Amino acid sequence: MSRLVVISNRVQSVDAPSGNQGGLAVALLAALREKGGVWFGWSGETTETFTGHINFQQGKGVTTATIDLEEQDFDEYYNGYANRTLWPLFHYRIDLTEFERDFSSGYARVNKRFAETVLPLIEPDDLVWVHDYHHVPLGRELRKLGVENKIGFFLHIPWPPMAMLLSLPSHRALVESMFAYDVVGFQTQDWLDSFLHYVTSQLDGVVGEDGWVTVGDRTIKAITTPIGIETADFEKSANSDAARHSKERMYMSATGRSLIVGVDRLDYSKGLAERFAGYERFLGSHPDHRGLVYMLQIAPPSREKVDTYQEIRANLDSMSGRINGEYSDIDWTPIRYVNQGFPRDVLAGIYRAARVGLVTPLRDGMNLVAKEYVAAQDPEDPGVLILSQFAGAAAQLPDAVLVNPYSPEEMSDAIARALKMPLAERKARWEKLIDNVRKEDVMWWCELFITALEAVPEHVEA
Structure with a gap:
C-alpha cells in the first residue's frame, strides 16, 4: 500500500x-x-x-x-x-x-x-x-x-x-x-x-x-x-463537561436573553464589519428586541503584522463601541466583542447555548464554523444557522437561512426570522443540515x- x-x-x-x-x-x-x-x-x-x-x-x-x-x-x-x-x-x-x-x-x-x-x-x-x-x-x-x-x-x-x-x-x-x-x-x-x-x-x-x-x-x-469537520467527535465535544460548563456560563450571563454568536478569525473576508452593520440595523428596526438579545463575536487576531488587519481591528473596535454606546442600557450591552480564541470543546458549548449562529463571510472557501455550529446543537431544541450565500458551505447547507452579507436589511430580516422561528421549523431545518454534516465529514x-x-x-x- x-x-x-x-x-x-x-x-x-x-x-x-x-x-x-x-x-x-x-x-x-x-x-x-x-x-x-x-x-x-x-x-x-x-x-x-x-x-x-x-x-x-x-x-x-x-x-x-x-x-x-x-x-x-x-x-x-x-x-x-x-x-x-x-x-x-x-x-x-x-x-x-x-x-x-x-x-x-x-x-x-x-x-x-x-x-x-x-x-x-x-x-x-x-x-x-x-x-x-x-x-x-x-x-x-x-x-x-x-x-x-x-x-x-x-x-x-x-x-x-x-x-x-x-x-x-x-x-x-x-x-x-x-x-x-x-x-x-x-x-x-x-x-x-x-x-x-x-x-x-x-x-x-x-x-x-x-x-x-x-x-x-x-x-x-x-x-x-x-x-x-470531524462531526462525530465534535458532537461528543458538545456533550462534554467543558462544553456543559461553557454553556451554563453563557446561560447565566445571558439572564434569559437570546444569544447570537459569531466565531471568526479577524480577517476582512469574514465580513465582520458588515455583520456589525446588519446587527445594528436589526436593533434599529426591531426596538421590541432590545434588551432581549445580545451578540457575542469571538474574533481572534490573525496576521497582525499586515497593516490591513490592524485597520480591521481598529474599525471593529470603533463600530462595537459606537453600537454599544447608542443602544446599551444600564443592565444590557448589545455586543460582546472578544479578541481571543477558545478551545474547541468550550466553543461547542457556546454554540449550543446560541439561539442563532451568524456565519456571514463575504467570501469563503468553505467555512467550517457553520458546520461546527450545526454539529453542536441540541436535537430537541436546535438553534438557527444564518449563513452567507457566498460561503462554500452554502452549497451543502441550503436549509440554513441564506443571506447576502452585503445587505444590512437582509441581515436584519434574517436575525428577526431566526429569533421568531417555531421549534418545528428549527428542528426540520437542523435535521437536514446535520444529515449532510454527518455524511460529508472530514x-x-x-x-x-x-x-x-x-x-x-x-x-x-x-
Whole structure:
C-alpha cells in the first residue's frame, strides 16, 4: 500500500491535545496513521540562514517533518505573496491586493526550497498531497527534480473569476504550474468552474468527461471535494463537561436573553464589519428586541503584522463601541466583542447555548464554523444557522437561512426570522443540515480525494 506524503504551510504537532486539533489536522493525521508516511511543512520559526535542516517528530504512528525559514522568506513568501497577494485576490478583494516583485520571487524561492528539502523523504510509490495557496507551484518544482509519483493539490480557499485572476502579473505561469499535478481539488463547483473558464479561455485547454482537463501535453483530473469537520467527535465535544460548563456560563450571563454568536478569525473576508452593520440595523428596526438579545463575536487576531488587519481591528473596535454606546442600557450591552480564541470543546458549548449562529463571510472557501455550529446543537431544541450565500458551505447547507452579507436589511430580516422561528421549523431545518454534516465529514473528504489520486493512471498525458 502506498504511503502518504502531506505537504502544507504549517504542520499539526502530533503532541497537540486532540481538543486543540482542527478538522483538517484530524483527517490528515488519521490518513497518515492508516497509510504511513510523513507530514512536511514550515515550523513557524525563522532562522538566520536557511540550511534545509529537518526537524522530525514522531508520535501516535505519525511522523512530522518541519523546516525553519529565513526572515526574508517569511516576509516575502508568507506575509507577502501568500497573504498580501493571493489571499485578497482569491477572496475577490483586488482593492487590497499588493503586487510586488519581491513577493513573487520569495514565493518561488520558498516553494523551490520546500521541494528540494522534501525530495529525500519521498519514496517511489508514495502519494504526495500538497495543500493550499501557499504551495500552488510546488508540484512543478517536484517534477523538475524528477519526481514521478502521483501528486495531488487541494485548494482550501476560493478560486477567483478569470477577470480578477488576469490582474495577477504571473497568472499564466501560476495556472500552468497546476498541470504538474495529477489531481486538483476545489471546495465547490463554482470555484472549479472559474478554474475551467480560465483554462479554456487563456490556455486553450480542453475539458473532457469525468473531470479530465488537458493543456498541452498534460492531462489532470479537476474535482470538487468539499471539506467537512470531524462531526462525530465534535458532537461528543458538545456533550462534554467543558462544553456543559461553557454553556451554563453563557446561560447565566445571558439572564434569559437570546444569544447570537459569531466565531471568526479577524480577517476582512469574514465580513465582520458588515455583520456589525446588519446587527445594528436589526436593533434599529426591531426596538421590541432590545434588551432581549445580545451578540457575542469571538474574533481572534490573525496576521497582525499586515497593516490591513490592524485597520480591521481598529474599525471593529470603533463600530462595537459606537453600537454599544447608542443602544446599551444600564443592565444590557448589545455586543460582546472578544479578541481571543477558545478551545474547541468550550466553543461547542457556546454554540449550543446560541439561539442563532451568524456565519456571514463575504467570501469563503468553505467555512467550517457553520458546520461546527450545526454539529453542536441540541436535537430537541436546535438553534438557527444564518449563513452567507457566498460561503462554500452554502452549497451543502441550503436549509440554513441564506443571506447576502452585503445587505444590512437582509441581515436584519434574517436575525428577526431566526429569533421568531417555531421549534418545528428549527428542528426540520437542523435535521437536514446535520444529515449532510454527518455524511460529508472530514474523513469522507479525505478518502474522496485520496481515492481519486490513487485511481489516476500512471503518467497521464494527452
